[in-house]
Amino acid sequence: MQIYLPIANLPVDTFLVLGMGLAVGFISGMFGIGGGFLMTPLLIFIGISPAVAVASVGSHIAASSFTGAISYWRKNALDATLALMLLAAGVIGTATGVWLFTRLRALDQLDLTIGLAYVTLLTVVGALMIYESAQAEMRTRRGLPALLRRAGSHTWFHGLPLKLRFKRSKIYVSLIPVWAIGFVIGFVGAIMGIGGGFLLVPMLIYFLRVPTSTVIGTSMLLTLITMASATVLHAVTNHLVDAVLAVLLMAGGVIGAQFGARAGQRMRDERLRLLLGMLVLAVGLRFAYDLVATPDNVFSIRRVEAG
Amino acid sequence: MRRAVCIVALLLTACGARQAAAERLVVSLSNHRVQITSSFSGEDLVLFGTIAPDTGEALSSASYDLVITVTGPRETFRTRRKERMAGIWVNVDSREFVRVPSYLAVLSNRPINAIANPETLRRLQVGLDNFLLPQRIGPDIADTVRDDPYRLAFVRLESEQKLYREEPNAVTFLTPTVFRAAIPLPANVPTGSYAIDVKLFAAGALAARTNTALEITKAGFEQYVADAARDHGLLYGLATALIALFTGWLASVVFRRD
Numbered sequence: 375m376q377i378y379l380p381i382a383n384l385p386v387d388t389f390l391v392l393g394m395g396l397a398v399g400f401i402s403g404m405f406g407i408g409g410g411f412l413m414t415p416l417l418i419f420i421g422i423s424p425a426v427a428v429a430s431v432g433s434h435i436a437a438s439s440f441t442g443a444i445s446y447w448r449k450n451a452l453d454a455t456l457a458l459m460l461l462a463a464g465v466i467g468t469a470t471g472v473w474l475f476t477r478l479r480a481l482d483q484l485d486l487t488i489g490l491a492y493v494t495l496l497t498v499v500g501a502l503m504i505y506e507s508a509q510a511e512m513r514t515r516r517g518l519p520a521l522l523r524r525a526g527s528h529t530w531f532h533g534l535p536l537k538l539r540f541k542r543s544k545i546y547v548s549l550i551p552v553w554a555i556g557f558v559i560g561f562v563g564a565i566m567g568i569g570g571g572f573l574l575v576p577m578l579i580y581f582l583r584v585p586t587s588t589v590i591g592t593s594m595l596l597t598l599i600t601m602a603s604a605t606v607l608h609a610v611t612n613h614l615v616d617a618v619l620a621v622l623l624m625a626g627g628v629i630g631a632q633f634g635a636r637a638g639q640r641m642r643d644e645r646l647r648l649l650l651g652m653l654v655l656a657v658g659l660r661f662a663y664d665l666v667a668t669p670d671n672v673f674s675i676r677r678v679e680a681g
Numbered sequence: 682m683r684r685a686v687c688i689v690a691l692l693l694t695a696c697g698a699r700q701a702a703a704e705r706l707v708v709s710l711s712n713h714r715v716q717i718t719s720s721f722s723g724e725d726l727v728l729f730g731t732i733a734p735d736t737g738e739a740l741s742s743a744s745y746d747l748v749i750t751v752t753g754p755r756e757t758f759r760t761r762r763k764e765r766m767a768g769i770w771v772n773v774d775s776r777e778f779v780r781v782p783s784y785l786a787v788l789s790n791r792p793i794n795a796i797a798n799p800e801t802l803r804r805l806q807v808g809l810d811n812f813l814l815p816q817r818i819g820p821d822i823a824d825t826v827r828d829d830p831y832r833l834a835f836v837r838l839e840s841e842q843k844l845y846r847e848e849p850n851a852v853t854f855l856t857p858t859v860f861r862a863a864i865p866l867p868a869n870v871p872t873g874s875y876a877i878d879v880k881l882f883a884a885g886a887l888a889a890r891t892n893t894a895l896e897i898t899k900a901g902f903e904q905y906v907a908d909a910a911r912d913h914g915l916l917y918g919l920a921t922a923l924i925a926l927f928t929g930w931l932a933s934v935v936f937r938r939d
Contacts (some may be wrong), residue, residue: 375824377719384868384869385722385868386719390847421869434920438929439929602922603922606921607918613911613917615921617783617869617910621924628932628933669763672762673763677758
């Protein structure tokens, strides 16, 4: 069944879009990532212009994050204090990112900078996660305790001042690394146009030793706030949010996220990290391939302005 | 004074008509206002027309050729070219196509090149190869030679999207003087005003010319959403975000198991 999208200016297959929302929602609910880095390329692939895709994906992510966040909240697997602390620094990071974005665009090589940053970040983060979680998995197999949450395993930044106890996550850490992570996520998100969930989750796990179970709910709350504001900002500045597309994606997304969250909670921490690592690495390699492989067409068209 | 102007105007029109040819084109479009609703998935418009002799004269030729050029609202596009640098494909160069049609269809009853000689086609801008597509090159805005790589790439990419097309069998002559043409509007057709230019050729020369217009607009719900997004950005954004939250909440209630 075809339906015409009023802002994207083309008809799409309703069931195809619902299905895409469902699939990405499932992944998003399972790993606590927004899934924008998966959804945006899918939308562009079915013919929606990149600008409309980026603007409309935000509301889909907000919807699936919200439904995921609620179910994690009910299971006490969401650390609101941690999310708020990350958000506070994230806002400053976003502002800095937007400023640098404008400066880089003036230099005309923004696409390349973003592409390279993306590939490096995704492949490195993905590979590290796979390596670490595979080791943890082996250890569990042999009946040894997982090393990650070993008592007394303190790193240097556990000595930093401004310590705060995050009760839900059962951690007692300095606010400085928390703010640093929030800033980096906001900054990178603004530059690369992503929610940053796939970076936030590993950072919280490895740097702050937050248990995987609370990480996901917390990351979802943060993603929800960023993406809901991104939707409003895109609607105000570019008028490119396609509400019909958004509603279709949301409908599939929230259902997918519900099942994803359930599947994620049933899974062991190490296994979940391994799967997320593999997903992140796969996307990174895919982007690397795009940069290196000979394109079908060396030319591309971009609409500059009407009239 | 006013009378003098009228007479001059009348004389000019009369002269113009006489110079033009012995033929007159009468065309009619099946629909002048195409409305895009939520079920729109492309449409074929039909244009009917007849070749009538001009007052008191006989038709000059027995066989005619017809070329219909449909142009959509003008937009500016940038065509970018990638090149491999240190193993990575990078956009190295771009050209701007200034105010070119967002939709361009050239419909005829047989291949353009068989209708008239290249010089005539060029002068009358008949065919995708001959249509003026001005590019910004440095400080100048000009069309390039037809085999300019940017021009070729632009026309090819637009053709892949079915927005630029040259169809040598879209016009059918029902009798030697009555014709019918199908104007294909793809699903992704841009909204706005379209100009339809109908040219009649007799023995390789332009014999008559007329034009008509077409309006493509969104209607109903599509119109409402598009207007809201354009005129009330903040409210529209807030509404979309709220719908997102509501959908998320609804799913968590529906799927609640405890």
